[in-house]
Amino acid sequence: MPAYDFPGGIYPPERKSRTSQAPLCAAPLPSRVQLRLRQHAGNPASPCVAEGDTVQVGQRIAKREGMVSANLHASISGMVSHIDDEAITIDADGLDKWQMLSALDWRTASPHSLLERLEESGLAGLGGAGFPTHVKAQVAGHHAIDTLIVNAAECEPYITADDLTLRSYPHEVLDGAQLIAKLCGARQIMVGIEDNKPQAIQALQHVLTEQQHPIEVTLKVIETRYPSGGERQLIKKLLNRDVPSNGLPVDVGVLCHNPGTLLAALHSVRDGKPLVERIITLTGGAIRHPGNVWVRLGMSVAELLNHAGLSRERLYQVISGGPMMGTPLFTLEMPVLKTTNCLIAATRDELPPVPAESPCIRCGACESVCPEQLLPQQLHWYNQTEADDTLEKLHLFDCIECGACSFVCPSYIPLVQEYRAAKQRIRLKRIESAKSEHAKHRFEFRQARLAREEAEKQARRQARLAQNRQSTTGPHAGPNTAPVADLRSLRIAQTAAKAAVKKAEKVLARATEQAPNQRHDDLEIQLATAQENLKAADTRLAEARAAVPQKEAP
Amino acid sequence: MGETFSWWGILSAIGVLTGLGITFGALLGMVSERFKGEANPLVEQIDALLPQTQCGQCGYPGCRPYAEAINQGDAINKCPPGGEMTIHALADLLGREPAPLDGEAATDDSVAFIREAECIGCTKCIQACPVDAIIGAAKQMHTVIEDECTGCDLCVAPCPVDCIDMLPRAKPLSQWQPVFHTTPSLIVSDRASARSEHASL
Numbered sequence: 224m225p226a227y228d229f230p231g232g233i234y235p236p237e238r239k240s241r242t243s244q245a246p247l248c249a250a251p252l253p254s255r256v257q258l259r260l261r262q263h264a265g266n267p268a269s270p271c272v273a274e275g276d277t278v279q280v281g282q283r284i285a286k287r288e289g290m291v292s293a294n295l296h297a298s299i300s301g302m303v304s305h306i307d308d309e310a311i312t313i314d315a316d317g318l319d320k321w322q323m324l325s326a327l328d329w330r331t332a333s334p335h336s337l338l339e340r341l342e343e344s345g346l347a348g349l350g351g352a353g354f355p356t357h358v359k360a361q362v363a364g365h366h367a368i369d370t371l372i373v374n375a376a377e378c379e380p381y382i383t384a385d386d387l388t389l390r391s392y393p394h395e396v397l398d399g400a401q402l403i404a405k406l407c408g409a410r411q412i413m414v415g416i417e418d419n420k421p422q423a424i425q426a427l428q429h430v431l432t433e434q435q436h437p438i439e440v441t442l443k444v445i446e447t448r449y450p451s452g453g454e455r456q457l458i459k460k461l462l463n464r465d466v467p468s469n470g471l472p473v474d475v476g477v478l479c480h481n482p483g484t485l486l487a488a489l490h491s492v493r494d495g496k497p498l499v500e501r502i503i504t505l506t507g508g509a510i511r512h513p514g515n516v517w518v519r520l521g522m523s524v525a526e527l528l529n530h531a532g533l534s535r536e537r538l539y540q541v542i543s544g545g546p547m548m549g550t551p552l553f554t555l556e557m558p559v560l561k562t563t564n565c566l567i568a569a570t571r572d573e574l575p576p577v578p579a580e581s582p583c584i585r586c587g588a589c590e591s592v593c594p595e596q597l598l599p600q601q602l603h604w605y606n607q608t609e610a611d612d613t614l615e616k617l618h619l620f621d622c623i624e625c626g627a628c629s630f631v632c633p634s635y636i637p638l639v640q641e642y643r644a645a646k647q648r649i650r651l652k653r654i655e656s657a658k659s660e661h662a663k664h665r666f667e668f669r670q671a672r673l674a675r676e677e678a679e680k681q682a683r684r685q686a687r688l689a690q691n692r693q694s695t696t697g698p699h700a701g702p703n704t705a706p707v708a709d710l711r712s713l714r715i716a717q718t719a720a721k722a723a724v725k726k727a728e729k730v731l732a733r734a735t736e737q738a739p740n741q742r743h744d745d746l747e748i749q750l751a752t753a754q755e756n757l758k759a760a761d762t763r764l765a766e767a768r769a770a771v772p773q774k775e776a777p
Numbered sequence: 778m779g780e781t782f783s784w785w786g787i788l789s790a791i792g793v794l795t796g797l798g799i800t801f802g803a804l805l806g807m808v809s810e811r812f813k814g815e816a817n818p819l820v821e822q823i824d825a826l827l828p829q830t831q832c833g834q835c836g837y838p839g840c841r842p843y844a845e846a847i848n849q850g851d852a853i854n855k856c857p858p859g860g861e862m863t864i865h866a867l868a869d870l871l872g873r874e875p876a877p878l879d880g881e882a883a884t885d886d887s888v889a890f891i892r893e894a895e896c897i898g899c900t901k902c903i904q905a906c907p908v909d910a911i912i913g914a915a916k917q918m919h920t921v922i923e924d925e926c927t928g929c930d931l932c933v934a935p936c937p938v939d940c941i942d943m944l945p946r947a948k949p950l951s952q953w954q955p956v957f958h959t960t961p962s963l964i965v966s967d968r969a970s971a972r973s974e975h976a977s978l
Contacts, residue, residue, distance in 0.1 A: 261950075261951075309950070640955075643955065644954070644955045647953075647954055647955060648954065651952055651954060654952065659827075659828055659829035659830075660829070661925075662829040662830065662831060662908050662925075662927045663824070663829040663840065663841075665908040665909055665910075665925060666829070666831045666839055666840070666841070666907050666908050667841075668909070669907060669908065669909050670839075
């Protein structure tokens with residue numbers, strides 16, 4: 224047992240035995256799948272097939288878009304029947320014809336080809352966050368990684384998908400871990416697992432004793448306590464390292480992966496099989512055959528639960544994900560996503576409705592269970608007045624949304640839901656202010672452009688006038704006193720405009736150096752604005768000089 | 778003897794003090810140049826609170842001119858796109874009394890849409906757009922860049938064939954804001970019925 228510990232945590236009833244003892248089997252092939260374009264963190268993928276196309280299992284149907292995004296592949300063979308902004312629907316032909324990629328040996332393949340394969344296969348974290356795996360592997364390129372953690376804690380009640388994955392495929396998961404560790408240059412692999420999974424621990428120990436691994440693997444069995452499976456908590460527990468506020472595990476040299484993701488990574492490299500299916504826990508009192516099943520992505524939740532023997536009379540609510548962090552589904556006509564790890568069809572007795580909320584009594588129970596050592600009470604208080612600056616100062620964005628505070632609250636205040644809403648509210652505000660900033664720069668650019676055009680027009684008119692005067696009355700000095708005073712201020716304006724251009728160039732260059740992959744639209748507009756201003760100043764100065772040529776000559 | 782000595786003393790004192798003055802003056806000057814803080818006068822702060830729609834409904838040609846006018850003492854309630862939120866923010870910043878909005882509050886976030894079949898290519902809307910969000914050329918069809926449009930509707934009035942509509946802007950799913958009641962205004966029986974409505978799948 225490691226000596227380190229994370230603060231807080233709770234002990235909710237586990238209810239895992241119902242599914243952990245049933246064998247892993249495959250769900251029937253769906254007759255129709257609906258594949259959402261955004262099943263991962265980041266930008267939605269963009270479709271690369273058309274309605275009416277015939278596709279095979281594993282064929283790419285949507286391409287990743289932008290930096291953080293993942294490819295999407297057909298999970299059944301058949302015909303693309305519908306495409307819209309949200310999803311691609313495929314009607315099955317029942318043949319289940321596969322289209323595999325070439326097999327690679329991860330021991331000998333180059334890191335570049337491995338990365339390319341992870342990207343091509345559309346891998347995303349299967350634990351729930353759905354972060355694209357190839358991006359995570361690339362992030363490792365900018366940071367020194369020394370440890371890969373296999374996050375097998377699976378601390379949420381009900382869920383046993385990782386447990387079954389480890390028991391059924393211990394070799395593959397550890398090989399997948401070796402693959403990812405090699406890719407990110409980790410020197411050691413740690414498997415963090417809670418002590419309520421003795422069979423999985425035994426299976427892992429068996430593999431570790433009989434097989435030699437190039438990168439050292441340590442198995443760490445930890446106490447069962449929610450939320451030990453949060454990456455920050457697990458890193459604290461296994462390595463005693465604190466992930467900084469607003470930081471990522473890579474900042475402390477650690478990468479966390481879910482066993483399911485590692486298995487999928489190995490399948491994509493060793494067998495050339497893109498991510499088209501995953502293991503899901505089907506559980507809850509309203510289904511007759513609870514257990515873990517291999518499910519093709521995009522299968523409808525209703526079809527899947529009916530297969531497991533759903534009793535509509537006993538059903539109270541269906542939760543996608545665990546009971547602590549999952550979301551209740553308001554409709555069963557939902558497809559299975561890459562991030563769906565569990566479906567709970569709960570009866571009313573099992574997950575009863577929350578009693579009515581009463582006022583906060585300042586008991587402090589939430590503070591003692593918060594694994595991030597935040598002040599849930601204060602957050603609740605300031606959220607009521609939408610004091611967003613204060614919320615950010617109280618590290619709202621460090622909240623991992625584990626729900627421990629809501630679980631213990633004697634007043635039944637839906638604290639974690641409040642924090643989620645507040646986070647989204649602040650995010651939207653940020654988007655809004657970025658947008659208005661952008662509009663401001665475009666407005667300024669337009670003003671500068673109009674000023675430049677006006678100055679040029681003026682210059683042309685002056686030139687024409689001067690020419691006319693020359694041809695009719697000959698050289699004519701005219702009243703020169705006003706333009707001379709003007710000349711000085713114009714020269715100052717021109718110098719200031721030059722300095723502004725230089726400054727804008729410098730800022731843009733610095734930003735490009737720091738983040739070469741990002742676009743700096745606003746900075747580019749600012750530079751263009753400064754250039755327009757300079758042009759206008761140049762034109763005005765030239766015009767004034769043309770009017771008084773003899774005074775300017777040295 | 779004493780006289781020359783005192784002259785020397787006076788001159789040296791003047792010299793030393795002048796030297797000190799010049800040295801420290803130069804030093805302070807250099808420091809103020811070197812560590813110049815980002816200037817953020819009140820106009821900038823006011824401008825930052827305005828929504829930057831550049832719609833001109835305040836009577837000024839853009840947000841920046843209105844910010845300057847507010848700084849000169851103009852009323853803070855002339856910005857319909859900003860609404861109550863902006864008025865309160867400005868009142869907080871300037872220490873003035875918040876006043877009710879002058880004019881109609883903006884409804885939803887909207888975006889201009891040109892019915893391209895009807896467009897005659899007169900470029901009037903292009904000239905009216907404060908953020909250069911309309912592309913097109915004379916006698917060519919025009920169209921609006923959706924991401925750049927601020928929904929100010931300044932392009933609607935100049936159009937001679939009335940082919941510009943203001944449409945509600947589609948919100949991406951990722952920008953969905955949960956409707957969440959923090960105020961315990963429901964009585965318990967209401968809450969129970971609300972919950973059962975939600976729960977019925």
